[in-house]
Amino acid sequence: MYQVPSQYYLRLHHPRPRFKREIEEVLIYIASEITAIGRLPKQEFKRALNSAIRRYPGNLGSKQKTIDNWRTEIDALFGFIVEDGDFSVPSNRAVELATNQDLVKFFKLFCYHFQYPGGFVKPNMNLEFLQYGVNFKPVHYILKMLSCAEESEGQRAGINKAEATHCIFNDLRVTRDNRPVQDTWSLIMQNRRTNVEYDWDGDTTRYAGDILDYAVQANLLVKRPNGYYYINHVEDLAIQRFLNAEPDDHFDYYSRLPDISNVTLEDVKALDMEWVRYFNTERDESFFDTDILALATDTEEQYQELKSLITNLDEIIEEGLESTGSIGSVGESLIINHERVRISDEGRPDLKHLIKLIPAAYSVGYDINSVEVDEKKRLIEVKTTASSKPLDFRRFHLTPNEWAAADTFGSRYYVYRLMVTKGSLRLRLIPDPVAQYKAGNLTATPRNGMDIIFDPDKCGYEVELLR
DNA sequence: GCTACCCGTGCC
DNA sequence: GGCACGGGTAGC
Secondary structure: OOOOOOHOOOOOOOOOOOOOOHHHHHHHHHHHHHHHOOOEEEHHHHHHHHHHHHHHHOOOOHHHHHHHHHHHHHHHHHHHEEEEEEEEEEOHHHHHHHOOOOOHHHHHHHHHHHHHOOOOOOOHHHHHHHHHOOOOOOHHHHHHHHHHHHHOOOOOEEHHHHHHHHHHHHHHHHHHHHHHHHHHHHHHHHHOOOOOOOOOOOHHHHHHHHHHHHHHOOOOOOEEEOOOOOEEEHHHHHHHHOEEEEEOOOOOHHOOOOOOHHHHHHHHHHHHHHHHHOOOOOOOOOOOOEEEEHHHOHHHHHHHHHHHHHHHHHHHHHHOOOOOOOHHHHHHHHHHHHHHHHHHHOHHHHHHHHHHHHHHHHHOOEEEEEOOOOOEEEEEEEEEEEOOOOOOOEEEEHHHHHHHHHHHHHEEEEEEEEEEEEEEEEEEEEHHHHHHHHOOOOOEEEEOOOOEEEEEOOOOEEOOOOO
């Protein structure tokens, strides 16, 4: 059984995700609720969030202890709440996730900022990390190691949970001394050649395993059925951001501590508050834009096929797009193409030119002007969600503008719910949301517009995205 | 006694 | 054997 030499052994730790089965649903739900709560005095914020967690499906009968644990642990791990004096405030990452519903981008940013030491553990444990001199960004290290390994071996290089645990996470030669990635890879390869066994106990490997799984959610790694994680080369652009990250782009506890040789719990606690701010550093909107075409396709050919569809549209709709790479914009482009194919298939290719993107600046309450075969208008609001895992997401938000437009235009108004997951694009059409609300087919909670939850059995219908 | 990550335990 | 409930426990 492989053992890290005892003088180098330190178990790294972070809060367990208590929602791994439904991580996407829970995260978007919590981020949306936190965003909706907004800036409130700490106690009121806590109460409002607790009641939101209680309303999450399945939590009605949970103990209060469990509700409290959800609130504090999800926030600790994902940095959703920033403390500002006596107030609690939704963090940048929470607001972005609630607004864009781009889980892939969210996890890229999570992986990019995640580090040990970090404010997600209790101060006494963080103090221990600091006394050991831990200074470690796990996703950066793993991506760097796997790309070096690929380069030197000329083939795909993978790693499993146990190797990541025992050769990387729990070894101070890596987490403190930043052992060269080539040396770590050599150790892993040597262990494979000599059939060294690892402790696979669930509670031992779960922490490194969690991080690998988050990197999969970020679409940076892919997990094969053999349990090995490999670099996902459709994301090379994002991976370069990790490989070329500035060394000072991390939260440096050490330089901020008054006295490194005599760190107190007080010092650590004060810095943990600052840590949340680092974790929520403002990034360029395009810093990690999700390439939803890359996410939705399995091969380069499929990718190029979709890409060319959109590129051909670019000149026509260019001026209307806010930022060409964002998931919302790509979603809108896909829907414009879908609508043009639809109207042609229905026998009126002459109407194709009427299908247009409305520039966001006009704030008309929908994204796309489309048409029916009888030349009546069809007004389309596109709601796109991106996630690595299959997602059956029944929630979306309509702004006051959008809800008002839906009310005004009635059956002419459609929500196109586009769900992008690994290897697939799914599209659900929800006509006339206001009428559906009145008919009880969906619930709409007023909150800066309407939070919608629809019943897929009664509300709308799924169609194939036309290409 | 209260808070909030920590983590034993048992379920699926 | 992965995962989440809710009691554990350290710090105040």
